[in-house]
Amino acid sequence: MLGLVMRQLFVDAFKKLYGEEPPAQNVSFQKTRPEFEGDVTIVVFPFVKIAKKAPDVIAKELGEEMVKESEYIAKYNVVKGFLNLLISDKYWIGFMQKTHLNEKFGRKEVAGKPVVVEYSSPNTNKPLHLGHIRNNLLGWSVSEILKANGENVVRVNLVNDRGIHICKSMIAWQKWGNGCTPESTGKKGDHLIGDFYVMFDKHFKEEVKNLLPANYDQLSDDDKEKAKVEAENASPLMQETREMLRKWEAGDKEVRELWEMMNNWVYEGFDVTYKRLGVSFDKIYYESQTYLLGKSTVMDGLKKGVLYQRDDNSVWCDLRDEGLDEKLLLRRDGTSVYMTQDLGTAQLRYDEFHPKKLIYVVGNEQNYHFDVLKRVLVRLGFEWGNDIEHLSYGMVELPSGKMKSREGTVVDADDLMDEMEATAKNVSEELGKAHGLSDEESAKLYHMIGLGALKYFILKVDPKKTMLFDPKESIDFNGNTGSFIQYTHARICSVLRKAAEANVAIGDKVDIDSIQPGEKSLLTNIYTWPSVLEQAAINRSPAMIANYIYDLCKAFNQFYQECSIMKEPDEKRREFRLQLAAMTARLLRNAGELLGMQMPERM
Template sequence: MSVVPAIKNAAAAAVQALYQQAFTAADIAVNTTKPEFEGEYTIVVFPFTKFSRQSAEATGQTLGQYLLENHPELIAGFNVVKGFLNLQIHHQYWTQYLHTAFANKTPGQKPANGRKVMIEYSSPNTNKPLHLGHLRNNFLGYSVAEIYKANGFEVIKANLVNDRGIHICKSMLAWQLFAHGDTPESTGIKGDHLVGDYYVKFETILREQAEPIISRVLEGDFHDFEDAEKERVQKLFAALQKPEVHNDKEKSAKITDEIKELSRNKTEIMQQAKIMLQQWEAGNPEVRALWQTMNGWVYEGFDATYKRLGIDFDKMYYESNTYLLGKDLVEEGLRKGVLFRKEDNSVWIDLTADGLDEKLLLRGDGTSVYMTQDLGTARLKYDDYQMEQSIYVVADEQNYHFKVLKLILEKLGEPCAEGIYHLSYGMVELPHGRMKSREGTVVDADDMVDEMVNTAATHTEELGKVKGFSDEELRELHNTIGLGAMKFFLLKVDPKKKMIFNPEESIDLHGFTGPFIQYSHARIRSIMREFSEEELADLESYTYAGELLPMEKELIMLCEQFDGILEDAQKEMSPSVIANYAFLLAQTFNSFYAKKEQGKYIYSVRDAETADRKKLRLQIASLTANTIRQGMKLLGINVPERM
């Protein structure tokens, strides 16, 4: 049992014995002791004073004395500061933990708990390659899945590919109009990049066709529109003329954007794309054949990128296979009276009583919207796996969407509704600003990886620490450092926060970065290589019997906290918890290894004061390296043996 649970259990038993009060371990608050006080862990005493009928200080003294007398194998001493009981943990607890943990080469892996969770991430569109925003999504989803696994959950990594819809038809139509039969093979362009080029081409033509319509509307000319659309545009134009709107930049921009979107829908090329979507849903053989061909190009491109990123999935879902299931749910909702149909034949749900608004579920022409597909997929995923939790890793722009999805499923009485959780994360930008797919200003994931690997190569060459590496070893090292830098930088920030990704900053060997931790691990491994296999084998049965020096104890304590860190990371669904811990552990070992007094290294391993201390420090170094490696592995990051 880890030290914190052991303290909580002992304290709960003590409260029961001293005050005849049934406290559970979960009721006991235990924190690490503040650096200015003696001790390692602190119990908050205030909750017990109403039973003890004593001051917080007196209650702490009584409780501390009881723990010291009844748990001498755990508690070596205590002190009380106001309402806080600071405990000194017996050094033999730490050395026994070190002996046990040293033999475990994969710390942090907990036994199966019988609970099942699905984590859906990536969810790319087949009209463009993966980009920088996808990188944070993929790294976050993969890492959260690995953290859940380490905590004993059965995890299904799922990917829902958005392979149909108007955005896919845009790329298809542009290729049909302008490609002249180009293929990845004939152009030498990676398939997902080639298709993405035609999506940008479509949007370029669309903007050109929309601009005169937008200009006419803003001048009060509405002849491009008819009936309900014309009435809607006239109302928007009238709203723009109101002083309270005209003088409010935010309101004015919002209405103008809506006018622009309505104008885009009236362009010739958008009308063609809508016809293609209707043909696709009707099963037109030529449209379906083109769709399969172009999606095939994209899938090959995606697979290559996923492999390079170290990202994998257990289950692939495709929107083209699920949107009809959503239509079935819509029909059920109509029969139950949960949904309603408007005059134009579109289907909606009224959520105004829940503080939201009306939500479209099926267009008047019978085509699906994203919500339709997500309803069907939610049911399908639950039918496939009956998991207790279904986690969607999607950017915070979709907060409203997932709130509505869960609410609709609840109103439809779907059993999958209870377990739905939206792991919302902030958007990632580059120092020069936000990227836009429509304008072709996104940074492709492949290009970003190339940049990171090249930057890693430049830095390692400048440092001159790669002598003796073969060309193949250097390529692997640069890839490990470049990818590690990018993953760590994108994961070290709490998922809820927006962030700016700075490639140059991410690869600094001396900052809060992945390469710093990778270098620390390589440094420890180089220390271990100074010893023979026989010397290292002797450590398996060794338990240190002496007193621990401060930083020896500090490193053992940090390693022992890994289990609790894993639990926190899973509960918070935040790899940043692991990232911060791994950095602290690496930083602490570097301080341990480099600490000097009077020009002499205090914690030298090779030149330790005694043979026993040498074995102790070898165990500490090995456990630290293994814990760093496991922590980084949960982030999807490899750590090199040499660097």
């Protein structure tokens, strides 16, 4: 809003003074640094050639002209080539009047073709861990951000429910499970299955070790590798597992029943975790229902001559002319690989929604995969392959290094949430903030705080970057944390409660004619929200939202410290400050929602 008005004003002034339009790309506005007076700064260096005058002279002339022409510019000053403009209080008050009650400030109406966002995409052989948490939070949050920007978002999940890894858990359960169930063990289904997966791996390793040749240690690296592969193939456990997969694919009744039962345990477990994390989906795809679809497309491509077949019958796509490699699409035995399945699911999804964009929230280790996927689709004649966007996020590392399931260093999602909530409880009790709440209320509050801290901690870093998850730091509730955000909200609510108790009415009308410094930095902060939201959507970056609310909260806390609200003697100013506080709280809820964070009224 301000940007456009200012731009026009500047262009007009410039034309009038120098008889020429300034090059549009050089006209940029930025926030004035706090050490100078003003709100908006224009850099005039790029215009010295056109104006043929010294930078400070140009700045002065432009400033003079702009102040004269607009009632919204109160004054200006020039420092070197920087023209600082002070926006009049009248403008800010007008903005405040217009927006302070708007719950949806900055949001746009949803319209247009759908945008499909896939995220989570779990395997059904183990419970969710920290890596999945980043994925889920990102997928959820980016969806919310896009929705807030008017996109018609459809959230989908693709469950990898079939394959050799599932069979491993099944074999282990058959052998050593003694018919146990989540009920009989009191374990969450996904954890129970995960345990059997680990159990399989342990026994399998043991077998392989015993099958290695006696002289294994003396072999060369190449031979070692060979011997290992041989041993793995010879392992009875592995053979049984492969046999089970074959039976599964053949539709063997017994295997399918076992598979269904165990997968359902997992889904029940996942549901609990998803619910607690606060994420959900509009549609869930199962790979077992879609994995065959890719095959026919590949066969079509083969017929059309876009793909080719080798002597061993395997099918490939040659992408070498695009700087990539050859990619296998069907194994020599005719079974499908990951890529084949993804070709199928992409088509299914496209046919169902005809979206303008298909966004996949998947870790950056699969960058190459998606690069290939898009190109193969386009080659097969699906132009919309170009509408696929891989929202590629960085890995989560621990202070000890990478998470490795085999070394037991994975951080389990359920455990982590338990811990966050428990810490929220401890801290609240230590600070003596928990009194007066029922058990149910306090449990809800600890959930809000614990999960809020976790979400903020993860979402505040740029999705593209590898992030370090330090448990000690994640559980700290001071400084740049989710708790700080929530605390600020609770503080505002507390003031508003006090006002209500004192029967101080807060009207709709903003009735004030000047703004004080402490008030202004808060207000100008709020003012930038719509552009932040827009940028966050363009960049698919919840981090931009998180950084924004942090600044907003800092601005509020400074205001709170500097300006007494309820003790303000001037009634109109007191009301204005209450309006400002209420507006901040609204915005915190509005923005917090985009990160999946709830805002407590007291804490």
